[in-house]
Amino acid sequence: MISITKSLHKSGPTTRRIPLVTRKELSDFLAGVERRAYKQALFAVRDNQFALDIVQDSMMKLAEKYSSRPAAELPMLFQRILQNTIRDHFRRQKVRLTWTTQVSSLSSGENGDEHDPLETLTANSDSKNDQSPSEQLQQSQTLEIIEKALQLLPHRQRQAFLLRYWEEMDVAEAAAAMGCSEGSVKTHCSRATHALAALLKDKGISL
Amino acid sequence: MNEQDLARRIVQRLNGGLDNIKQGTLYQLQSARQKALDRYRKAPRPVFGLAVAGNVAFQFSHSRYFNARYIVAAALLVLSLIGLSYWQFVMSNDNAEIDVSLLTSELPINAYLDSGFDAWLKRSSQ
Numbered sequence: 001m002i003s004i005t006k007s008l009h010k011s012g013p014t015t016r017r018i019p020l021v022t023r024k025e026l027s028d029f030l031a032g033v034e035r036r037a038y039k040q041a042l043f044a045v046r047d048n049q050f051a052l053d054i055v056q057d058s059m060m061k062l063a064e065k066y067s068s069r070p071a072a073e074l075p076m077l078f079q080r081i082l083q084n085t086i087r088d089h090f091r092r093q094k095v096r097l098t099w100t101t102q103v104s105s106l107s108s109g110e111n112g113d114e115h116d117p118l119e120t121l122t123a124n125s126d127s128k129n130d131q132s133p134s135e136q137l138q139q140s141q142t143l144e145i146i147e148k149a150l151q152l153l154p155h156r157q158r159q160a161f162l163l164r165y166w167e168e169m170d171v172a173e174a175a176a177a178m179g180c181s182e183g184s185v186k187t188h189c190s191r192a193t194h195a196l197a198a199l200l201k202d203k204g205i206s207l
Numbered sequence: 208m209n210e211q212d213l214a215r216r217i218v219q220r221l222n223g224g225l226d227n228i229k230q231g232t233l234y235q236l237q238s239a240r241q242k243a244l245d246r247y248r249k250a251p252r253p254v255f256g257l258a259v260a261g262n263v264a265f266q267f268s269h270s271r272y273f274n275a276r277y278i279v280a281a282a283l284l285v286l287s288l289i290g291l292s293y294w295q296f297v298m299s300n301d302n303a304e305i306d307v308s309l310l311t312s313e314l315p316i317n318a319y320l321d322s323g324f325d326a327w328l329k330r331s332s333q
Contacts, residue, residue: 023247026244026247027240027244027319029243029275030240030243031240032235032238034239035225035228035233035236036225038228038232038236038298039221039224039225039228046231046315052232052235052236052239055236055239056239056242056243059239059240059242059243060239060242060243060246061248062243063243063245063247064243064246064247064248067247067248068248084294129243139220139223140227141317142220143221143223143227143263146220146221147221147224152283161214163216163217164214165214165217166218166221169224188209189210189214193210193213193214196213196217197208197213207208207217207220
């Protein structure tokens with residue numbers, strides 16, 4: 001149960017107390033958001049290990065610096081931290097590429113080898129959806145195409161799309177997380193959706 | 208299909224893909240979460256004295272009595288008290304000097320208590 005309180009806003013003689021996040025609330029929040037955060041980072045940096053590092057850094061920053069904030073502020077704070085950490089990754093990458101032009105971390109794991117899609121298809125042990133293996137494979141391939149289409153989007157468009165629709169932020173929240181105007185968020189979202197629609201159409205995917 | 212519908216369907220697929228993340232990656236995410244939770248710091252409890260002082264200061268500064276008229280009145284009262292204290296201090300010094308002079312003077316104390324002295328002095332000065 002929430003035991004720690006902090007007075008944040010005062011109006012006149014009355015005082016409103018906002019409950020602060022507990023360790024369990026923080027744990028539950030991180031457990032709920034970690035997979036999407038990992039995917040967001042993966043779409044951006046296209047490297048599994050970098051994506052995991054980014055998520056871990058973001059989680060640690062949130063726990064270390066913002067554990068004295070109310071639980072309701074965590075989603076917004078975490079998204080801002082995550083986006084800034086991704087941006088910092090690109091800054092570091094730019095510096096590295098300046099000095100060592102041979103190394104391109106973006107190309108790691110993308111060596112052009114053919115891979116069997118069945119290798120990435122994990123077994124669904126609970127079998128809650130009665131889908132045939134062919135349907136599961138088709139869904140997996142569709143997901144792969146969608147994820148690659150997302151990776152092809154410009155960074156800001158992908159960011160706006162994921163924040164607005166996947167993280168279910170409103171325009172103002174997405175603008176705050178991205179550090180831009182609400183109009184820019186709307187523009188990026190619209191362009192991202194149209195680009196995705198065109199990319200999926202090219203691949204013959206209809207959702 | 209409009210923009211919102213397409214976005215919603217894409218997000219549905221993305222959410223479905225979250226269940227297919229490799230077990231090794233999930234373990235690493237769990238490990239990262241645990242490392243982050245190890246850095247969780249409980250907010251420090253406020254010191255009672257500071258909290259009370261802050262609260263009193265806040266209540267005082269937001270009181271309806273905290274306006275110019277009451278500040279001027281309070282300042283005058285304080286100045287009056289300071290003046291009274293100073294006068295009493297000066298007077299007490301004078302009394303001490305009188306006491307000393309009385310005790311060391313050749314005149315008896317009754318000479319100072321003579322109620323007809325003023326009348327005498329007035330008559331004698333004419």
